Amino acid sequence: RYWRDWSSDVCSSDLSASASGWHRVEAVTIDSLGLADVGFMKIDTEGHERACLRGAAETIRRDRPTLLVEICGGHDRRTAAAGVAAEIRDCIEEIRSLGYDVEQVTTHDYLCRPRR
Numbered sequence: 298r299y300w301r302d303w304s305s306d307v308c309s310s311d312l313s314a315s316a317s318g319w320h321r322v323e324a325v326t327i328d329s330l331g332l333a334d335v336g337f338m339k340i341d342t343e344g345h346e347r348a349c350l351r352g353a354a355e356t357i358r359r360d361r362p363t364l365l366v367e368i369c370g371g372h373d374r375r376t377a378a379a380g381v382a383a384e385i386r387d388c389i390e391e392i393r394s395l396g397y398d399v400e401q402v403t404t405h406d407y408l409c410r411p412r413r
Contacts, residue, residue, distance in 0.1 A: 326352030335360040341367040346388045350395070357395055364397065364409035 327338070327349070335356055342349045346368050350357070357364075368388050369381050389399050389407065397409040 328353060328355040332356060333360075335362045337365070338362050339365045344369055344384070347391055350388075350391055354395070361396075361411040363411070364392065364407075365402075366392065366407045366409060367405050368407060369405065 329352075338353065338357075340346055340349050346366055356362075366388070368385050392399050392407070392409050396412050398412055400408045400410075402408045
């Protein structure tokens, strides 16, 4: 179960609940869906990209889809606060560790292609 404060544009992995501004969202992993032959994945999870990648790791390793990942909800890694920049950097490294080349295509979108 994940929680998100929709009144804030802060990139956060904080999954704790707060009194107001928080909404309960039921979440399942991509791997649990039993999808086959996945060729493309768009990931836009407002600061929870690494959790999403972990929940899709089996599908990504098996099918090697092209990924388009929005990392940290619109923050540009070149101008982001230190903590957000570190989260962006860590997410990019996690994608690379899955065998992908990562190309920044907008301030916050990254095109990830499987290495040959």
